[in-house]
Amino acid sequence: MTDFHAELTDRLIRYAAIDSQSDEDAPAQPSTAIQLDILRLLERELTEIGAQDVQLTDYGVVLATIPATAAGPTIGLLAHVDTAPQFNATSVKPRLIKGYNGGDISFPDNPNLTLSPADFPYLAEKQGHDLITASGLTLLGADDKAGVAIIMTAARHLLENPQIPHPALRIAFTPDEEIGRGVDARLPKDLKADFAYTFDGGALGEIEYESFSADGANVKITGVSIHPGQAKGKLVNALHLAAKIINTLPANQTPENTEDRQGFIHLTDMNGSAAECALRFILRDFERDGLAAKGALLRQTCEAIAATEPTARIEVTIKPQYRNMRYWLENDMTPVELARDAARSLGIEPVSVPIRGGTDGSRLTEMGIPTPNLFTGMQNIHGPLEWVSVQDMGQATQLALTLAQKAVTP
Numbered sequence: 372m373t374d375f376h377a378e379l380t381d382r383l384i385r386y387a388a389i390d391s392q393s394d395e396d397a398p399a400q401p402s403t404a405i406q407l408d409i410l411r412l413l414e415r416e417l418t419e420i421g422a423q424d425v426q427l428t429d430y431g432v433v434l435a436t437i438p439a440t441a442a443g444p445t446i447g448l449l450a451h452v453d454t455a456p457q458f459n460a461t462s463v464k465p466r467l468i469k470g471y472n473g474g475d476i477s478f479p480d481n482p483n484l485t486l487s488p489a490d491f492p493y494l495a496e497k498q499g500h501d502l503i504t505a506s507g508l509t510l511l512g513a514d515d516k517a518g519v520a521i522i523m524t525a526a527r528h529l530l531e532n533p534q535i536p537h538p539a540l541r542i543a544f545t546p547d548e549e550i551g552r553g554v555d556a557r558l559p560k561d562l563k564a565d566f567a568y569t570f571d572g573g574a575l576g577e578i579e580y581e582s583f584s585a586d587g588a589n590v591k592i593t594g595v596s597i598h599p600g601q602a603k604g605k606l607v608n609a610l611h612l613a614a615k616i617i618n619t620l621p622a623n624q625t626p627e628n629t630e631d632r633q634g635f636i637h638l639t640d641m642n643g644s645a646a647e648c649a650l651r652f653i654l655r656d657f658e659r660d661g662l663a664a665k666g667a668l669l670r671q672t673c674e675a676i677a678a679t680e681p682t683a684r685i686e687v688t689i690k691p692q693y694r695n696m697r698y699w700l701e702n703d704m705t706p707v708e709l710a711r712d713a714a715r716s717l718g719i720e721p722v723s724v725p726i727r728g729g730t731d732g733s734r735l736t737e738m739g740i741p742t743p744n745l746f747t748g749m750q751n752i753h754g755p756l757e758w759v760s761v762q763d764m765g766q767a768t769q770l771a772l773t774l775a776q777k778a779v780t781p
């Protein structure tokens with residue numbers, strides 16, 4: 372069995388060095404023009420390896436087909452090219468550590484930083500592996516360039532070996548996943564897949580089909596603005612009302628006080644003045660009822676505070692963001708079972724834990740293309756201690772190849 376390690380190493384190091392950070396505050400699509408650098412490179416590389424229908428859409432997604440060599444459902448393979456806005460992602464210097472010795476890892480550009488197996492038990496399991504990290508000043512961007520490298524490697528292998536039976540595969544490299552804008556309304560139709568997988572998961576064996584259900588809430592508070600010298604009995608300070616709302620919401624339903632299957636109400640932004648103030652919240656829960664209850668609680672809280680100051684106004688707007696993909700996948704577990712079957716045949720024990728977040732697959736699933744999430748090996752994402760094992764990426768590549776073959780109609 373080919374292990375693909377050299378190719379995966381080369382691809383990840385090349386892709387990670389290209390700055391492609393997304394930006395939540397930029398209205399453009401893709402949010403940052405630099406994402407087009409890697410998107411155009413991938414478009415070129417897909418053409419070079421002989422993929423068909425290679426296209427960079429005007430909404431910033433690279434699409435391509437690996438033509439079928441046998442009958443079966445069309446399977447989409449997705450990864451996102453953007454890196455997280457939460458940490459410096461400019462001038463990433465990826466570094467290969469060959470045959471990891473199991474000890475502490477130091478960083479050439481940041482002597483204060485140590486990646487230790489004592490802090491990260493998964494790292495301790497990877498002794499002898501080839502690891503890739505950044506240099507200490509940036510994130511690595513294995514999230515999700517490991518996914519990109521895995522899909523590109525699997526695609527190259529299948530195109531070079533047309534004797535391997537597999538149905539048609541559709542590749543999609545998306546921008547702006549990290550800011551929740553990776554799935555354009557046109558993508559499901561353009562992807563033309565019966566089901567799909569994102570390669571955007573962590574530890575070896577992860578096959579995820581549950582994500583949060585998510586709403587966003589805006590609270591707009593309009594106070595009563597009067598010169599403070601003549602304010603007695605008239606002024607209503609919007610900032611004071613905001614503080615009351617925040618203090619009335621239950622402290623045990625914040626992200627810092629919840630875990631596992633618990634949802635939360637998270638205040639992400641607060642802006643304004645005594646006259647007018649806006650609060651932004653994200654609401655998360657694995658269940659519809661739980662999510663609706665969180666929205667209702669926020670509304671009730673705002674109404675109760677508003678009732679104490681009849682001359683002020685508090686408006687609450689709640690908008691759906693994405694839904695738990697389990698709602699669709701539990702009706703037809705074929706994509707999940709196919710991935711589990713492929714993993715087991717490689718000697719990998721499948722693990723399914725609910726994702727405390729969303730993926731491009733959450734949106735795609737809701738839009739009609741069931742899309743579970745598969746492991747890539749990436750660890751400690753969105754920060755300077757991010758790392759990935761090349762061997763884990765190799766296993767993910769084998770998983771892609773194996774599930775493509777197992778999807779062939781008997």
Ligand SMILES: [Zn+2]
Pocket residue numbers: 451514515548571
């Ligand atoms: Zn990701």
